[in-house]
Amino acid sequence: MKSGFVSxxxxxxxxxxxxxxxxxxxxxxxxxxxxxxTRNRIRGIYNxxxxxxxxxxxxxxxxxxxxxxxxxxDQALTTFDEVDIILFVVxxxxxxxxxxxxxxxxxxETQTPKILAINxxxxxGPDLYRDIFEEYEQAGxxxxxxxxxxxxxxxxxxxIETLKKYVTDGPAYFPEGVFTDLPERFLAGEIIREKMxxxxxxxxxxxxxxxxxxxxxxxxxxxxxxxxxxxxKTHKGIIIGKEGHTLKGIGKSARLELEALLGARxxxxxxxxxxENWRDNGRMLGALGYRD
Numbered sequence: 001m002k003s004g005f006v007s008x009x010x011x012x013x014x015x016x017x018x019x020x021x022x023x024x025x026x027x028x029x030x031x032x033x034x035x036x037x038t039r040n041r042i043r044g045i046y047n048x049x050x051x052x053x054x055x056x057x058x059x060x061x062x063x064x065x066x067x068x069x070x071x072x073x074d075q076a077l078t079t080f081d082e083v084d085i086i087l088f089v090v091x092x093x094x095x096x097x098x099x100x101x102x103x104x105x106x107x108x109e110t111q112t113p114k115i116l117a118i119n120x121x122x123x124x125g126p127d128l129y130r131d132i133f134e135e136y137e138q139a140g141x142x143x144x145x146x147x148x149x150x151x152x153x154x155x156x157x158x159x160i161e162t163l164k165k166y167v168t169d170g171p172a173y174f175p176e177g178v179f180t181d182l183p184e185r186f187l188a189g190e191i192i193r194e195k196m197x198x199x200x201x202x203x204x205x206x207x208x209x210x211x212x213x214x215x216x217x218x219x220x221x222x223x224x225x226x227x228x229x230x231x232x233k234t235h236k237g238i239i240i241g242k243e244g245h246t247l248k249g250i251g252k253s254a255r256l257e258l259e260a261l262l263g264a265r266x267x268x269x270x271x272x273x274x275x276e277n278w279r280d281n282g283r284m285l286g287a288l289g290y291r292d
Contacts, residue, residue, distance in 0.1 A: 003052040004167030007079035010089035011099040012060025015119045019089060019150035020044045020057040023160060026179045029057045031194070041075050043181050045174050051164055052172045056083065061103055068279040071290050080110045085166045088142070091120045093128070094135045107141050113166050114142050121147035122154060185215045186289070188258055192226055192270070195253045196239070199246055204238055207231040209278060209288050222262050225269045229278055229288075236272050247272065 008016045017029035020042065028044035042057040058076035080086060088107065094100055107114055116136050121129055133145055144162050148155040174181060189210040196208055207230055214225040230236050240247045247270055255268045278284040 001050055001052070001170065001172055002164070002167045003054070003170040003172060004084035005054045005056065005082070006085045006087050006163060007056045007058060007076075007083040008087045008089060009058050009061060009076050009079070009103065011097060011103070014060070014089045014091045015150045016060070016089050017042070017057050019117065019119060019148065019156075020055055022150045022153050022156045023055060024179050028180045028182075029190075041079070045179050045181070046160065047172075047174075047176055047179075051167065052174065053160075053163060053167060054173060055087075061099055066279040067282060068285060068290060071285065077106060080106065080112060083112060084168070085163060086110070086112050086114045087117055087163070088114060089117045089119050090132065090136070091118070093132050094139070104139060104141060115162060115166075116142040116145040117159060118145070118147040119150050122149040122152050184262065185212050187261065188212055188215065188224055189226065191257050191261070192228070192250070192254045192268075195250045195257075196228070198253075199250050200238065204230070204235050207235060207279070208239070211288055217264075221265045221267055222258075223267045223269075224258065226271070228270060228272045229275045229284075230272065231274070231276055231278060233274055236274055239272050 008020060010016050017031045020029050021027050021031065021044075024044040024046055026044075029042040041059075044055045044057065046053040046055065056079055058079055059073065061073055061076045086107065088103065090100055092100070094104070118129060118132050118136075124132075129147055133147070136142060136145055143166075146155060146159060146162060148159055150156070180187075189212045192210045193208065196204075196210075200208075209229045211227045211229065212224065213227055214223065216223045228239060230239060238246070239250075241249075251268050251270050255266050258266045258268065275281070275284060278288075
C-alpha cells in the first residue's frame, strides 16, 4: 500500500476546488466563480486498490483584508511542510497578478516536492500555455509541470498518475469508499453558502457566514436549521429578497442538493441575522469554526 498527502494551493479563483472534485470524482468542495469560495481546509480522499492520496484543498492565498482573510491565508501556507507533495495551481502568466509571485517565493523556502498544474488549458491557446509553462520551468522550483482542465477533466488522470510517483509506502488513513472526512453538518453549511455565492452579487457573499444551529436525523427526514450572518442591514435585505424570493430560492436549491447528499428528505429552515464586522471578530470567527 502506498499513501500520501497533497496540498492544493494557489490564488483565489484558479479552480482548486473544481480540480479536487474532478480528482475525487465526487463533490467534496463547493465551487463558484467568485474568489475566496473556500475558507477552510477541505480534505478529499482518492482511493485505488493499492494507493490512497489525501488531498487538502486550501483557501486561495491573497493579501488579507481582515482577520478572516489572515486565517484563510495561514490555513494554506501552514500546509507546505505538513504534506508529501504541494500541487500549485495557476491559470495565468507569472506576474499577471501579484499572488503567484508571492506563492512562488514561499515555495522556494520549502523542501517538499512541488508540482505545477496549469489549469483552464481548454480556455487558452497553445502560445499562452507555452509561455506559462516556460516561465515556471525557468523558475526551477517544480519537479513536474503539466496542463489540465479541471472543468472538463482533461489530463486529470495524467495528473493523478504523476502524483502517484511521489507517494511512498504507508497505511490507508481512511476506509475504502470514504471520499471526505468532513462531517455532514459541515457539508450542509458549505452547500448553503455555495447557493448564496450563486444567487448573490458583488461583495455580498464575502460578508456572509453560515452556522448550522440544528441537525437532527429522524426516521423519515433530516431537519436542519441554519443562520446566515451578514455584516450589513442592506445585505440582509438583498439576501432575503423581495417578498423573501431570494432566500426561498437559496433554501430550495440547498435542500435539493442536501437531499441527494444525505439520501433522505430534508426540512431546511434558514434565518438571516446581522453581525457587524464579524470577519474581524475573533470570538465570532472561532464560533463559526474558523480556528486553528
